[in-house]
Amino acid sequence: MIEIVLTAFCIACTAVFLTKLNPVYQYIIKFLNIDKRPFNCPLCLANIIAIAYTIAFYTHLTMLFICPVSAVIALILEKLIVMLSAYL
Secondary structure, rough: HHHHHHHHHHHHHHHHHHHHHHHHHHHHHOOOOOOOOOOOOOHHHHHHHHHHHHOOOOOHHHHHHHHHHHHHHHHHHHHHHHHHHHOO
16 A cells, blocks of 8 residues: 555656646647646646556556545645745
8 A cells, every 4th residue: 555655656746846846848848839737737747647657557456546646645745835935
């Protein structure tokens, strides 16, 4: 069960990093004119990545928890980044 939580955390970190902190990714989605959901939303991108991961590596039933857990973690991380950036 811990590997599922860690996988969800990694997926959420990837989604938040790409949508909020990576200027190269943001430039690419603006250049390709796809600067809309699910590519610029951490929640949506975490769900897309989690669904792709679940389809690719589905081994047992508890893997279905990766999608909602990664979405919640992505929302929490996004809020933390916004709060911390206000203080810096």
